[in-house]
Amino acid sequence: MHVAVIGAGITGLSAALALRARGANVTLFEASNRVGGVITTIQRDGWLVEAGPTSLTATAPLEALIDELGLGAQRIGTQPAAKRRYIVRGGRLVALPAGPVSLATSSALSTGAKLALLREPLVPARRDVGDESLAALVRRRFNDEILDYLVNPLIAGIFAGDPEWLSVKYATPMLHDAERKHGSLLVGAVRELKARRGIVRQKGITSFTGGLQTLPMAMALALDDALCLATHVTGIERHGSGWRVAADGRHSGVRAFDAVLCATPAHALGAVGLPPEVGDACAAIARIAYPSVATLALGFRRNDVPHPLDGFGVLMPAVEGRSLLGAIFSSSVFEGRAPAGHVLLTCFLGGVRQPGLARLSLPEVLPRALEDLRLLLGVRGAPIFQQHQVWERAIPQYGLEHEHVLRAAERIETVLPGVFVAGQWRAGAALGDCIVQGQLAAARVAATR
Numbered sequence: 329m330h331v332a333v334i335g336a337g338i339t340g341l342s343a344a345l346a347l348r349a350r351g352a353n354v355t356l357f358e359a360s361n362r363v364g365g366v367i368t369t370i371q372r373d374g375w376l377v378e379a380g381p382t383s384l385t386a387t388a389p390l391e392a393l394i395d396e397l398g399l400g401a402q403r404i405g406t407q408p409a410a411k412r413r414y415i416v417r418g419g420r421l422v423a424l425p426a427g428p429v430s431l432a433t434s435s436a437l438s439t440g441a442k443l444a445l446l447r448e449p450l451v452p453a454r455r456d457v458g459d460e461s462l463a464a465l466v467r468r469r470f471n472d473e474i475l476d477y478l479v480n481p482l483i484a485g486i487f488a489g490d491p492e493w494l495s496v497k498y499a500t501p502m503l504h505d506a507e508r509k510h511g512s513l514l515v516g517a518v519r520e521l522k523a524r525r526g527i528v529r530q531k532g533i534t535s536f537t538g539g540l541q542t543l544p545m546a547m548a549l550a551l552d553d554a555l556c557l558a559t560h561v562t563g564i565e566r567h568g569s570g571w572r573v574a575a576d577g578r579h580s581g582v583r584a585f586d587a588v589l590c591a592t593p594a595h596a597l598g599a600v601g602l603p604p605e606v607g608d609a610c611a612a613i614a615r616i617a618y619p620s621v622a623t624l625a626l627g628f629r630r631n632d633v634p635h636p637l638d639g640f641g642v643l644m645p646a647v648e649g650r651s652l653l654g655a656i657f658s659s660s661v662f663e664g665r666a667p668a669g670h671v672l673l674t675c676f677l678g679g680v681r682q683p684g685l686a687r688l689s690l691p692e693v694l695p696r697a698l699e700d701l702r703l704l705l706g707v708r709g710a711p712i713f714q715q716h717q718v719w720e721r722a723i724p725q726y727g728l729e730h731e732h733v734l735r736a737a738e739r740i741e742t743v744l745p746g747v748f749v750a751g752q753w754r755a756g757a758a759l760g761d762c763i764v765q766g767q768l769a770a771a772r773v774a775a776t777r
């Protein structure tokens with residue numbers, strides 16, 4: 329079976345490897361001249377920056393992939409200091425409580441919000457509710473303060489999103505299931521964490537000594553001659569019982585395949601040239617919102633940052649009215665990110681909250697980021713290292729209309745037998761979800777024979 333995979337981001341790479349393992353002959357087309365899609369590790373002058381995603385969360389499929397690729401020795405976990413998480417409250421950094429004991433004394437939440445947390449398991453579950461916004465769920469089961477000071481900043485950190493617009497069912501399915509299965513989000517979360525304890529406890533948040541790019545590069549190496557870089561797919565049309573794929577660029581030409589898997593972002597699906605009968609479905613998928621996000625990595629001399637940076641980073645509630653969505657204390661999280669005597673902070677700007685900030689130039693955005701860092705961390709002077717990256721369309725937002733997106737994806741696979749679609753816009757945007765989606769898509773492709 330000869331299969332074309334379009335897009336060598338983590339989804340396409342994962343699908344191509346899984347197809348190879350099933351004995352398929354794979355051609356992987358990638359428009360740019362490198363693999364990994366948004367995974368962008370930059371090494372310069374002793375600094376190691378993640379300009380896109382910053383870390384992976386350990387899951388069983390990820391562990392299997394790391395073993396298969398022989399990457400165990402290069403893999404690194406977070407440093408002990410990274411356990412603590414900060415939010416901003418009243419213009420100051422406040423550590424989030426790590427458990428029930430620290431909750432009692434924490435100044436991150438008022439007594440009213442602490443009581444709302446403790447009462448949540450007693451709030452009657454509504455199993456009749458179809459889908460609702462994450463904000464509606466949190467107001468229903470907790471209160472406005474939990475929404476403003478816990479959920480809003482967390483969602484800014486994960487999706488660059490806004491809980492008012494995200495679907496509970498599709499953006500946070502664990503919470504949706506928890507209310508249905510356990511009658512409580514907290515009880516469900518505790519049970520889920522216990523179930524995953526082995527892997528999450530041991531491995532937790534992960535990267536590699538050479539940064540996240542290590543993973544797609546190893547996947548590409550394993551695929552060897554299957555990869556066609558700098559080759560843009562422009563057309564897919566029926567050809568007997570299979571498909572003909574037209575491509576422009578380094579490996580231009582028209583080739584015949586038994587099946588085609590499109591692993592592009594939602595907004596790029598229209599441009600792969602699927603037949604017109606799925607034009608509406610492609611348009612529905614392309615409507616999914618992708619806010620702009622900028623990452624700004626700043627390096628300082630250790631002495632110029634008075635804060636101990638004893639945490640993973642800081643998340644910013646929207647009600648605090650600052651420019652940053654948050655900042656990761658990158659050199660505290662993973663070793664080897666900054667030269668000795670220096671620290672690296674990675675700031676995030678834009679998202680659904682303030683998309684315009686993501687599109688500012690470096691001279692425009694730097695003073696705003698520094699103003700927040702001065703206020704929050706006491707940062708002095710100018711950074712001695714800067715790396716600015718704008719993601720025009722960063723992370724897909726699974727809103728209340730996500731059901732339509734899923735139906736459109738199913739329609740493409742039904743109307744065009746042998747054509748498949750997968751990626752961050754369909755069933756989870758986290759890297760781990762994309763790996764699983766690639767593998768599941770490979771299984772669907774293999775099942776057609």
Ligand SMILES: Cc1cc2nc3c(=O)[nH]c(=O)nc-3n(C[C@H](O)[C@H](O)[C@H](O)COP(=O)(O)OP(=O)(O)OC[C@H]3O[C@@H](n4cnc5c(N)ncnc54)[C@H](O)[C@@H]3O)c2cc1C
Nearest residue numbers: 335337338339359365366380381382383561752757758759
């Ligand atoms: C700033 C940022 C921070 C993030 N942080 C994290 C994080 O810390 N942890 C986490 O788990 N997730 C994170 N994510 C999300 C995660 O990185 C992405 O959802 C995931 O990498 C998407 O992978 P993908 O393969 O589906 O898509 P992409 O990475 O977008 O890859 C798609 C590929 O398709 C190619 N392509 C498009 N059209 C064509 C065509 N016509 N022909 C050939 N090739 C084509 C593109 O060039 C691209 O390489 C972050 C995302 C961003 C943007």
